[in-house]
Amino acid sequence: MxxxxxxxxxxxxxxxxxxxxxxxxxxxxxxxxxxxxxxxxxxxxxxxxxxxxxxxxxxxxxxxxxxxxxxxxxxxxxxxxxxxxxxxxxxxxxxxxxxxxxxxxxxxxxxxxxxxxxxxxxxxxxxxxxxxxxxxxxxxxxxxxxxxxxxxxxxxxxxxxxxxxxxxxxxxxxxxxxxxxxxxxxxxxHTHAKWQLEILVPAYLKFVESLKYQECFTNTVKITALNMAKPELPKLEIIADNLNITPRTFQRRLAIENITFRQINDELKKQLSKLLLQHKTFSVNNISDILGYTEPAAYIRAFKKWYGVTPNSFRNSDN
The missing domain is CATH 3.90.1520 (H-NOX domain)
Structure with a gap:
């Protein structure tokens, strides 16, 4: 046989x-x-x-x-x-x-x-x-x-x-x-830009690969968040459940490493935003939706805090 x-x-x-x-x-x-x-x-x-x-x-x-x-x-x-x-x-x-x-x-x-x-x-x-x-x-x-x-x-x-x-x-x-x-x-x-995952997924995976050389709970949270993105990033409670721990334990383990989930979430959005801006098929509004912002203005404010310029200015520069 x-x-x-x-x-x-x-x-x-x-x-x-x-x-x-x-x-x-x-x-x-x-x-x-x-x-x-x-x-x-x-x-x-x-x-x-x-x-x-x-x-x-x-x-x-x-x-x-x-x-x-x-x-x-x-x-x-x-x-x-x-x-x-x-x-x-x-x-x-x-x-x-x-x-x-x-x-x-x-x-x-x-x-x-x-x-x-x-x-x-x-x-x-x-x-x-x-x-x-x-x-x-x-x-x-x-x-x-x-x-x-x-x-x-x-x-x-x-x-x-x-x-x-x-x-x-x-x-x-x-x-x-x-x-x-x-x-x-x-x-x-074709009518919903955020479903154009042939562009989004490679960006996610490329970023995930760059994280795999670090061994800490913060890195575990980052990889889990990226893998579970739909494409917006999952909430704290969803990631904690996937790791089979309570939200309180989740936050306590991050605190030991001197970081909060909000900081991790912000860092991931910053990195993904930079990657997505490389693709002209995504408008600023598209990226705002993908990253889970309630409105484009909130995303633009966050982006200016990260990089000091607007998303469109960043896209048109040599970054």
């Missing part, structure tokens, strides 16, 4: 989240003896996932991993969405992608006139670990569909393990599944 191979990038996504939560890389990879940089065996995949799950001891690990990961993290819908006209078409591309890179997962699609449903399953006895993996995939699929679509899309995520600790948008179900109404993609992506 041919041995099942799984793309390493799927495992690396869980490893990255585990590291952000403070797990030791040596402990995570204690039985990860991969010799092929592109794939791991099913045994290696589950052994490593089990080590991360045991280390975190977090019932919502799957969902939190999915929320943490940035658009390109699993290479799921974002890349294929560039070729797709509708959500259903994008999901057909996705099914082929999962079959090729994550063959333990069975993905089934069903369509009606105005709705579609995605069902995910795994046929083995690793019930707890499968739940983590499938809830991660559902979280990412739901997140990326929202990015690709207009604001009227309705998405429901279902899990047999649902309880009242699950985030809004989840309900109990007999299977791991997603239900959504059908919408067109291209019109929404």
């Amino acid at each position: 041919r041995q099942i191979k799984i793309a390493t990038q799927h495992l690396d996504s869980f490893i990255e989240y585990g590291l952000m939560r403070g797990l030791s890389l040596d402990k995570i990879k204690s039985s990860y003896t991969n010799t092929d940089s592109n794939v791991v065996t099913k045994t290696e995949f589950y052994t490593t996932l089990r080590a991360i799950s045991t280390g975190l001891n977090d019932p919502l690990m799957g969902i939190r991993t999915g929320e943490f990961l940035s658009l390109n993290a699993l290479g799921l819908i974002y890349q294929i969405s560039l070729k797709a006209v509708s959500v259903s078409e994008a999901l057909y591309y996705l099914k082929d992608y999962i079959n090729a890179t994550l063959p333990i997962v069975q993905m089934d699609l069903s369509e009606r006139t105005n709705s579609l449903e995605v069902n995910l399953s795994i046929d083995n006895n690793e019930i707890a670990l499968n739940s983590i993996l499938l809830e991660t995939l559902l979280t990412i699929i739901g997140k990326e569909i929202r990015f690709m679509s207009d604001q009227n899309i309705q998405i429901i995520l279902l899990s047999p393990g649902y309880n009242n600790q699950y985030p809004e948008g989840w309900i109990v179900g007999n299977t791991f599944s997603l239900k959504a109404n059908k919408v067109k993609l291209k019109a929404a992506m």
